[in-house]
Amino acid sequence: MTAANLFEYATRSKLRFQSTRGELTVEQLWEVPLHPKDARDEFHLDAVAKAANKAWKEISEESFVKTEKTSEHVRREAALDVVKYVIDTKRAEEEVAKMRAARRIEKEQLLALLAEKQKGQLSELSEKELQRRIKALDE
Numbered sequence: 001m002t003a004a005n006l007f008e009y010a011t012r013s014k015l016r017f018q019s020t021r022g023e024l025t026v027e028q029l030w031e032v033p034l035h036p037k038d039a040r041d042e043f044h045l046d047a048v049a050k051a052a053n054k055a056w057k058e059i060s061e062e063s064f065v066k067t068e069k070t071s072e073h074v075r076r077e078a079a080l081d082v083v084k085y086v087i088d089t090k091r092a093e094e095e096v097a098k099m100r101a102a103r104r105i106e107k108e109q110l111l112a113l114l115a116e117k118q119k120g121q122l123s124e125l126s127e128k129e130l131q132r133r134i135k136a137l138d139e
Contacts, residue, residue: 018051
């Protein structure tokens, strides 16, 4: 099932997701933190995914005779897939944010080093060269 089909199914069938703070809609999943805010808080996507996985496993006991999926199988599997999709997306966004932060820090460090080098070059100029540059700036 493609992501578009998955979310269409999830919204049309009004999937709900169990959490420590009650049932969540598909839209509310995007607001649930990826990680717990503190060690005692169980309101995060991993806990929601575990609950969805448990619900799916409850009705997916192995049977070698009955192999067809019921509508409830499809519903619970879709719920689990939606949570996993949200987790994967949020993890990817988190990685991008980390990379951007690292680049920003490196750029700031390089700019500071460049400013020091330029400052050092100016201090090496003779008095006559400094006066000439100051005069050129005043024109």
